[in-house]
Every structure is written in C-alpha cells, then in structure tokens.
Amino acid sequence: MSFALDKDFEDVEPVDYTQWEGQPCSIMYSEEYVSTMGILMRLMAGEEYSERALWLTEQGIGLLASHYSIWLYRYDILRSMYSEDEKRLEEELDWLEEIALANQKNYQIWNYRQLIIGLFKQYNYQREFPILAAMLDSDLKNHHVWTYRKWFVEQFDLFDNEREVQFIQQLIETDVRNNSAWSHLFYLMFEKGDSHVKNQIEYVKEKIALSPQNVSAWNYLIGIYDKFKLDITELKDFCLLYVDPEVTSSMAVELLAQIYTSSKETEKAISLYNELGDTYDPIRKNYWDYKISLIKA
Amino acid sequence: MAKDINKNKIDYLLRLLGKSHLMEEDFEDFHQIYYTILRTMTRKAPIQMDVYESETTRAQQKVEEAIRSIYLDVEIDLMTVTTTNCGGSKASTDVIFPPLDVAKHENYCRMCLSSPLPGAFIGLDGNQCWMMYWLSNGHGMLKGVEGLPADISEGISAKISLFVIDEGRNGISSGPFQKGHVASVYAAVLALIAIGDFKTLTNARKGLYDFFYKMKQKDGSFSMTVNGESDARSTYCVVVLSYLLNILDDKLVDHKTLQWLDLCQTYEGGFGGVPNTEAHGGYTYCALAAYYVLLGKEGSTPKEFLTSLRAHIDVDKLLSWLVHRQHLLEGSFDGRTNKLVDACYSFWVGACFAMLEATLEITTLFNRESLKLYMIHCAQGIEMGGFRDKPGKQADFYHTNYSLCGVSVLEHYFTLERNGSWANSFTTEIVDDTNVNTNPVNPIFGLPILQVSACVKYFSANV
Ligand SMILES: [Zn+2]
Numbered sequence: 001m002s003f004a005l006d007k008d009f010e011d012v013e014p015v016d017y018t019q020w021e022g023q024p025c026s027i028m029y030s031e032e033y034v035s036t037m038g039i040l041m042r043l044m045a046g047e048e049y050s051e052r053a054l055w056l057t058e059q060g061i062g063l064l065a066s067h068y069s070i071w072l073y074r075y076d077i078l079r080s081m082y083s084e085d086e087k088r089l090e091e092e093l094d095w096l097e098e099i100a101l102a103n104q105k106n107y108q109i110w111n112y113r114q115l116i117i118g119l120f121k122q123y124n125y126q127r128e129f130p131i132l133a134a135m136l137d138s139d140l141k142n143h144h145v146w147t148y149r150k151w152f153v154e155q156f157d158l159f160d161n162e163r164e165v166q167f168i169q170q171l172i173e174t175d176v177r178n179n180s181a182w183s184h185l186f187y188l189m190f191e192k193g194d195s196h197v198k199n200q201i202e203y204v205k206e207k208i209a210l211s212p213q214n215v216s217a218w219n220y221l222i223g224i225y226d227k228f229k230l231d232i233t234e235l236k237d238f239c240l241l242y243v244d245p246e247v248t249s250s251m252a253v254e255l256l257a258q259i260y261t262s263s264k265e266t267e268k269a270i271s272l273y274n275e276l277g278d279t280y281d282p283i284r285k286n287y288w289d290y291k292i293s294l295i296k297a
Numbered sequence: 298m299a300k301d302i303n304k305n306k307i308d309y310l311l312r313l314l315g316k317s318h319l320m321e322e323d324f325e326d327f328h329q330i331y332y333t334i335l336r337t338m339t340r341k342a343p344i345q346m347d348v349y350e351s352e353t354t355r356a357q358q359k360v361e362e363a364i365r366s367i368y369l370d371v372e373i374d375l376m377t378v379t380t381t382n383c384g385g386s387k388a389s390t391d392v393i394f395p396p397l398d399v400a401k402h403e404n405y406c407r408m409c410l411s412s413p414l415p416g417a418f419i420g421l422d423g424n425q426c427w428m429m430y431w432l433s434n435g436h437g438m439l440k441g442v443e444g445l446p447a448d449i450s451e452g453i454s455a456k457i458s459l460f461v462i463d464e465g466r467n468g469i470s471s472g473p474f475q476k477g478h479v480a481s482v483y484a485a486v487l488a489l490i491a492i493g494d495f496k497t498l499t500n501a502r503k504g505l506y507d508f509f510y511k512m513k514q515k516d517g518s519f520s521m522t523v524n525g526e527s528d529a530r531s532t533y534c535v536v537v538l539s540y541l542l543n544i545l546d547d548k549l550v551d552h553k554t555l556q557w558l559d560l561c562q563t564y565e566g567g568f569g570g571v572p573n574t575e576a577h578g579g580y581t582y583c584a585l586a587a588y589y590v591l592l593g594k595e596g597s598t599p600k601e602f603l604t605s606l607r608a609h610i611d612v613d614k615l616l617s618w619l620v621h622r623q624h625l626l627e628g629s630f631d632g633r634t635n636k637l638v639d640a641c642y643s644f645w646v647g648a649c650f651a652m653l654e655a656t657l658e659i660t661t662l663f664n665r666e667s668l669k670l671y672m673i674h675c676a677q678g679i680e681m682g683g684f685r686d687k688p689g690k691q692a693d694f695y696h697t698n699y700s701l702c703g704v705s706v707l708e709h710y711f712t713l714e715r716n717g718s719w720a721n722s723f724t725t726e727i728v729d730d731t732n733v734n735t736n737p738v739n740p741i742f743g744l745p746i747l748q749v750s751a752c753v754k755y756f757s758a759n760v
Contacts (some may be wrong), residue, residue, distance in 0.1 A: 015474055024410045024452045025428040027418045037422075041474035067423045069475040072524055111526045140352060141636065147528075147574050154573075177353035179634040183575035186564055191573065211349035215621060215634050223564030226614070250344055280344055282337050283625040286661050287616075 003055045005035060014038030015045075033063055044073045049080040058095075065103040071112045083119050092116055097131045104135070107144040114151060125156040129163060140171065141180045150187060159192050176207050179216040186223060194228050205238060212242050212249035222255065233259050250281040257291070266295050331393045332375065334666050338626050339368045353635050360637050363688045364627050367674050390732070394669060397704065397734040398682060399439050402697070405682030406436035409694060410449050421694075425472045426460065426484035429453050431698035434491040437745055438701040438735050450492040457485045458497055465504025468522070478522045479512060483534040486541065490748050495755040498542060502756070506544040509535045517553030518571075528570040529561050533583030537742055540590045540720060541749070543756035555591055558584050559609050565634060566611065566618030576618060578632035582645040585615070585652055586720075586741045593718030599656050602719055606656065616653055620663060622646045627675070628667030639686045640676035641696050643668060643703025648740035655711040655723060665707040665728060672704050702743050705735035721753050 003009070017034045020026050029037075040060045043053045057074040060067060082088040093116060100109045117123050132152070135145045158164045165188055171181040189196040201224060207217045225232050236259050242252035253272055260269035273292045277285035374392045410432045414421075421428055433453060436445055444450070460470045460481070468477020469485045482505060489497055512519045512527075512535065519535040520527035532554065539545040560572035561584050567576025568584040588606055595605035606612060622630040622642065630642035650663050676684045676696070683692030684700035709725040716722045723746060725737040739749040 017473065020456075020473060021413070022452075023456045024449055025414060025425060025432070025456075027414045027422060028416050029419060029422075030416050033416075033419055045474050064419060064422055066420065067475075068478060068522070068525070069423070069470070069472075072476055072522065075524060107526075111524075115524060141633070143570075143575070143577065143633075147570055150571070150574050175351035175353055176349065177351055177635040179636070180575050183563065183565070183569075187573045211347045213344060213347050214349070219565045219634060227564060247344060248347070281625075282343065283623050283628075283664050283667060284620050286663060287620040290659055290662060 001051050001055060003052045005039070005059075008052055009039045009056075012039050012042050015041045036060055036063060040070065044069065047076070049077045051081075053077055054081070061099065065099065065106045066108060068108050071108045075112060075115050078116070079119060086120060089116060089119055093127070097134075100131065100135060101138075104139055104142065105144075110144050110148040113148070117155075123156075125152070125158070128152055129167070133167065136171070140175060140178050143180070146180045146184060149184060153184075153188065159188055164188065172207065176211050177214050177216055179219075182216045182220050186220060190224070190227060197224060197228055197230075200224060208242075208249075213251065215251060218249075218251040218255065233263050235259065247280055250276060253280055261291075261295060269295055331389060332372075335368060335372055335375070335393065335670070338628055338667060338670070339365055339372065342625065356637060357635075360687060361626050364671075364675055367688060368626075368670070371670075371674060394666075394732055395673060396732055397673065397677065398679075399442065399734055401678075401682030402684075402701070403436060403439055403442050403682075405678070405692070405697065406432045406439075407445065407449065410436075410445070410453075422472055423475065424484070426457060426469065426481050426488060427471065428694055429456070430484040430488035430491065431694040433488050434744060435694070435698040435701050437491050437748065438698075438705055438738065440733060440735050445492060450494065453488055453492055454494045454497050457489060460485060461501050461504075463504065465501030466507045468505070468508045469501070476522055477508060478525065479509070479519065479531050479534045479538075480521055482508070483538055486538055487742070487744060490541065490744055490752045493748065493751065495752060495759075498756075499759060502542045502544055505538070505542060506549065509539060509544075510549055513549070517551070517555070517557035519554075529558065529568055529580040529583040529587075530570065532558065533587045536587045536590050537720075540593070540718065541742070541752055541756070543753075545590070550591065555588075555609060558587055558591075562610050562615070566614030566616075567633075575633060578622060578630065578642045578645040581615070581619075582649055585649050589652060589720045589741050590718065593720050595719075597715055599658055599713045602713070603656050612653070612657075615649075616657075616662065619646060619649050619653070623663055623667070625667075627671055628664070628669075629671035629675070630668070637687065638671070640672065640684055640703065641686065641699040643672060643676075644699040644706065644738075644743065647703045647706035648738070648743070651706050651709075651711040651723070651738075651740040655713040658712070660710055668703075668707050672700060672707070676700050699743070701735055702738045705738035706740065708733050708735055709737050711740065717753065721750055 014035065015038045017029055017038055036056070036059050040056050043056065054074065054077050057070050057077065060070045078092060093113070096109060096113055096116070103109065132145065132149055135142060153159065153164065168181050168185050168188065171178055172185065189200050201221065204217050204221045208214065208221065211217070224230070225235070232255070235255060239252040239256040239259065242249035243256055247253060253276055257269045257272035257276070260272065270292050273288040277288035281288070371393060375389055378388045378392050410429070433445060436442065457469070462468055462470060462477045468479065469482045470477055471481035471484065486498060489495070509519065511523070514520060514527050518527040518532045521531045536550060536554070539549055561568040561580065563569050563576040565576040567578070567581040569575055569577060570580045588609065592602065592605050596602040603612070621634070624631065624638050627638045629638040629640065630646040631638050632642050632645065647668070654660065654662050675688050678685055678692035681692065683697040685692045686696050708728055710728060712724050713719060713722050714724050720741045723739055725746065727733050736745045736747070738744070739746045742749055
C-alpha cells in the first residue's frame with residue numbers, strides 16, 4: 001500500500017524540527033528529512049498503529065536506518081496489526097533482507113529480525129541460511145551478523161546441523177584467519193559436550209600448519225585444552241615443530257614457555273620468555289618480563 | 298606501489314648519511330632510545346610472515362604499508378635533526394613525540410559543539426546525547442584547557458533536559474520524540490558530569506532507577522530499551538550509571554548480573570557482547586569495568602580485590618588476550634583477533650590495561666611508547682584537529698573522545714588506593730612530565746578522575 005506525504009497525513013501536525021536549531025550539535029536537516037520525520041515522530045508519540053504509519057516507518061528507515069525508535073515503533077505496529085498473519089510476516093522478512101543488504105553496518109535490523117521471528121508460531125529456520133550467507137559474503141567479520149547467527153543456532157538448536165557446520169568450515173577454508181568463524185565453530189562444537197574434542201584438535205592443527213603465525217587457530221587449540229581441562233604438556237612436540245630448528249611461530253614459543261612453566265622447567269621457560277621479548281615478539285616485552293617475574297616469585 | 302615509495306624513503310635516508318646501512322651506532326645515546334623504539338616497529342617482522350594469503354592478510358598488509366610509510370617519514374626527520382646537529386635532545390624528542398596539537402583539538406571540540414552541523418550528520422540524529430558527550434568530554438580531557446564557555450555548557454544542559462522523559466521514568470532519549478534508551482541515558486549523564494552539571498541529574502535520579510529496573514532481564518543482564526537488545530554494553534551502562542547516580546542497590550543489580558557477565562568471557566580470554574560470541578575490545582571493556590563497580594566493596598587492598606575478581610573470571614587469560622591486541626608495526630590495538638588496528642581501542646583496550654596494572658600492581662603491561670607513536674602520527678587529525686580511526690579515514694567525534702581518553706591512559710601510570718568503591722579509587726602518576734597533554738582519566742567511566750569524584754561526592758551528599 002502506498003501513501004502520499006502531502007495528502008494522507010493532512011490531519012497530523014508535524015513535530016517542529018526548527019525548535020532544535022541553535023542548540024549544541026544541532027543538525028542542518030534536509031527538507032525531506034524534516035517533513036517525513038516530523039510526521040513520523042508525531043504518529044509515534046501518539047502510538048498510532050495503522051497502515052499509513054507502517055508505510056511511513058519504511059520511509060523513515062530509508063532516510064536513517066540506524067534510528068532505533070522507528071524500528072521499535074514498526075515492530076509495535078506490526079505486532080498489533082499482523083501478529084497472526086504469517087504471510088504478512090514473511091513479506092516483512094523479505095523486505096528486511098533488502099534493507100540489511102543495503103545497510104551492512106546496521107545492527108537494529110538484527111534485533112528487529114529476532115522480534116519478528118518471535119511472532120511466528122512455527123518458523124522455518126532454513127530461510128535464514130541464504131541471507132546470512134549473503135551478509136557474510138560482503139563482510140566476513142560483521143559482528144552483528146555473527147551475534148545474530150549465534151542466537152539463530154541457539155534458538156533452533158542447530159549445533160549438529162550439517163549445513164551450518166559445513167558453511168562455517170567453508171569460511172575457514174577460504175580464510176583461515178577469520179576469527180569470527182573460529183569463534184562460532186567453537187560454540188557449535190563444544191557447547192553440547194566433548195564429543196568433538198579429538199577431531200577438532202586434529203582439524204585445528206592442520207590449519208595451524210597452513211599459517212603458523214595465525215593467532216586465531218592457536219587460540220582455538222588452547223581454548224579446547226582449557227575448556228576440557230586437558231594437559232597442555234601433550235602439545236610440546238607439536239609446538240617444537242614450529243620452534244626447532246627455526247622459529248616460525250611466536251605463538252608456538254609462547255605456548256611452549258607455558259608448557260615449561262607448568263612442568264616446572266623454569267629455566268627453559270624463562271629463556272623462551274626472554275627470547276620472545278628480545279627477538280620474536282618485542283612489542284609485548286613488558287608482558288614477557290611480567291611472566292618471568294611470576295615464575296621467579 | 299607503496300613498497301616502492303618506502304624503498305625510496307629508505308634510500309633517501311641512507312644517502313643522507315652517505316651509507317648503505319643504518320647502524321644503531323649512528324645515533325648518540327639519547328637518540329638511540331628513540332631510534333630503537335621506531336626501528337623495532339618498522340624493521341622486517343622478527344618472524345617471517347607465513348606465506349598464507351587471504352582477505353585478512355591482504356587488508357592487514359595494506360594498513361601496514363600506509364603506516365610504515367608514515368613512520369619512515371618520522372625516521373627521516375629524526376635523522377635530519379641528529380645529523381645536521383641543529384638540535385639537541387629536545388629537538389629529537391619533538392620529532393618523535395611532539396606534543397599533541399592541544400589548541401587544534403580544543404577548537405575542534407568547541408566548534409563542533411557550537412556550530413550547526415551539516416546535513417551529512419543526519420546519520421547521528423539518533424545519537425544527539427552521544428555527540429554532546431564525545432565533544433564535551435574530549436574537551437575536558439585536554440590538559441590546561443579552560444572549561445567550555447557558559448553558553449555551550451548551558452546549551453548542553455538545556456538540550457538534555459528536553460530529552461528526559463517523564464522525569465526519567467521512561468529514560469532519556471537521544472533525539473526529538475524518540476524512545477528512552479539506556480545508551481542515551483549513559484551519554485546524557487556522562488555529558489552532564491563532564492560539564493559538571495549535577496543539578497539536572499538530581500531530578501531524574503529516582504525516575505531513572507525505575508527505568509533501569511524495567512530493563513532488567515531474567516538472566517541478570519539489562520536491555521537497552523523495551524524490546525531492545527541486551528548485552529555487555531547495555532549492562533555496563535546500567536551498572537555504572539546507577540553507581541554514579543548513587544541509586545545502585547541489591548534489588549536493581551544482584552549476583553545474577555555478575556553471573557551473566559562471567560558467561561561472556563570467551564575461550565580466547567576477552568569478552569563477547571553476549572555469551573558464546575567472539576571476544577571484542579569494546580565488550581571486554583564494558584564487562585571488566587562493570588566488575589570494578591559490582592565488586593567495588595570487596596577487599597581492602599588491590600590484592601584482596603584481585604582475589605574476588607578471580608572468583609569470577611580468568612584474569613590471566615584476559616591479560617593474555619589483551620596484550621595480543623597490540624600490533625608490532627602499527628603500535629596500536631585491534632579490537633579482535635586478526636582484525637585491523639583502530640585508535641578507539643587505545644581506550645577500550647588501554648583502559649583494561651589501566652585497571653589490570655593497578656590491580657596486579659605492575660607499572661606497565663603494554664608498550665606505551667609504541668601506542669603513543671600511533672596516536673600522534675597516525676590518529677591525530679593534522680588539519681582540523683580531532684582524531685581518526687586510522688590513516689585514510691576522517692576524524693570524527695567518537696574517535697576524538699576515545700583517542701584522548703586513550704592518550705590519557707598511556708600518559709599515566711595507574712594505581713588503586715581504596716576510597717569507597719574501587720571504581721572511584723584510581724590514582725595516577727605522569728609517565729613523562731615533559732610531555733603530558735591530557736588530564737588523568739578514570740578508566741571505569743571514560744571521564745576525568747576529578748569529574749567522577751566530584752559526581753560521587755555530590756550524590757552521596759544530595760540524596
Ligand atoms: Zn574505532
């Protein structure tokens with residue numbers, strides 16, 4: 001349904017945006033912005049839930065997608081008018097996908113999407129895969145999209161969903177330094193227990209071989225050991241692959257120093273921390289010195 | 298292309314000295330310290346970067362090239378000063394660590410507060426209170442600068458008063474006719490504290506308590522607004538605001554809030570916005586700062602406080618994650634593993650260091666000099682003042698405020714001396730008294746220490 005700003009809202013007294021002029025940080029609004037928002041803010045204040053109000057929120061979002069109040073107002077309208085009409089809600093999600101693709105950095109969209117999905121009695125979650133793939137395709141590390149994806153997995157219990165796991169592993173194949181993908185994989189693999197521990201240790205070791213200086217993969221490996229209270233001294237030989245005869249990974253040196261610390265081989269640990277500070281990782285010298293002071297204390 | 302430019306610069310540098318290599322002996326003792334700092338950053342990485350190539354590594358290389366080029370310029374200037382004998386130690390200090398252009402930053406903050414903003418700023422229409430906080434607080438962080446002119450601070454008070462909804466019971470909005478929102482309340486309250494207006498807040502205190510209480514979720518977190526998101530940021534905002542306004546009690550914030558925050562620490566050591574998401578500098582800051590308020594009365598020494606902190610989170614893993622935020626060449630912090638550096642993390646990550654240094658009673662856990670190089674040579678806006686995320690970007694209000702707060706972190710050493718809550722117990726010592734550009738920041742709030750204690754004093758007397 002379409003409306004005209006000059007005809008269909010004649011009864012609405014627009015909010016006077018000029019009243020903000022002259023105050024600190026006042027914005028020189030465009031005429032289009034003021035005429036649309038002026039009416040929209042008035043309808044919102046009066047809590048009008050109508051077809052024309054719904055149309056107007058779309059115009060407002062078109063002008064400023066990060067305007068949180070408009071999203072919340074739109075949700076209230078939709079819920080009051082269409083909460084039983086799943087066909088209309090599907091259309092809403094279609095529309096939302098277009099807006100999301102045009103506003104990559106916006107996060108209100110994802111909170112709103114959760115609210116809309118919450119209105120369905122039974123939601124076909126398969127629908128989410130294409131839009132999430134498209135969003136990550138243009139920004140692999142979009143924090144809002146990843147947070148939404150975590151909610152999605154939790155909401156629909158997709159921990160063992162093959163499509164989800166494969167998609168994430170594919171992202172890691174493409175860019176083994178994509179830390180967002182590693183973080184999500186950690187959640188998928190280990191939230192429900194320890195059944196994936198062995199295969200994931202092998203998996204991440206292979207990935208470290210591709211890029212020995214990749215902190216994401218080392219953190220994943222150490223994260224597994226910490227979460228399941230495994231013995232890190234098991235990793236000594238693996239670390240040595242990247243330390244001896246040539247140091248190809250400062251992360252390996254760091255982990256090795258930690259292993260020596262826990263096995264009470266303090267001299268070896270101290271000398272590795274010194275090498276990190278002097279040679280392999282000088283930016284963190286203060287921290288390596290602190291680690292040495294802890295050993296000596 | 299960029300590599301060629303860098304090579305040309307090095308050639309020039311060497312020709313200047315009539316040499317084919319640069320040696321550290323080429324410098325007098327005094328200059329050598331500075332040269333070593335720079336050289337450690339700009340020389341070839343100590344470990345050959347692995348050959349793996351991806352979108353991540355390409356983006357990183359691009360930033361490195363731009364920044365290496367900037368630092369090589371500094372090296373050339375440093376060489377010029379030392380080889381032409383035209384300056385003593387002062388001259389070379391001024392090349393590598395020149396004072397911030399305080400006058401320009403002062404002007405930037407004041408002008409942006411007082412002149413109408415062009416239409417391009419419509420994108421910030423939902424952030425009206427934020428703009429006022431960023432600019433007034435950025436202004437207040439600058440050392441030796443007089444307070445804002447009365448017409449500006451009165452204007453800020455008047456504007457925020459209009460955004461207070463139902464005496465605070467429905468929050469404070471961030472624009473005309475908008476809904477109340479916890480982040481807007483945060484920005485509004487901090488802007489008022491930054492300008493020292495506690496009166497405007499007095500009337501809204503009780504109402505805001507009701508608003509915050511309405512935002513409380515079953516799991517202990519707080520949401521931004523009705524039907525809004527709840528995460529470490531919204532939870533941090535409620536925690537610190539209720540502390541600042543002296544309305545914090547067990548009914549509003551209880552052990553569940555702490556338990557929920559505990560869940561946000563990730564396997565990497567930092568904190569995600571909600572449990573089981575990627576560790577992120579901004580959320581890590583929010584979570585860690587919240588503990589200093591929520592455990593504010595625990596123990597009478599930093600050591601005892603540390604023990605109660607350790608009962609909630611893995612401090613060692615957190616510290617390990619934090620130190621890995623600093624990049625060797627750039628000198629500054631990223632916000633997540635394998636991401637690019639950004640000046641605002643000088644505060645989000647830097648403030649976490651300030652908290653932990655004070656708590657662990659260690660003078661310095663990160664590299665202050667390297668971060669300083671980045672803030673001065675890469676983040677500082679040269680023409681108009683203000684600060685930017687990284688070279689190639691424009692200065693903006695947000696980065697200006699958090700950069701100045703970040704500079705304050707690196708210009709001071711932090712200690713804790715229990716004085717009421719731990720959140721209000723930070724004392725500082727200046728790192729280098731020949732070059733200090735900022736007032737000491739309270740790492741928990743992103744406000745000057747003095748403003749925080751004035752606020753706490755005011756609301757303990759006027760309740
Ligand atoms: Zn930033």
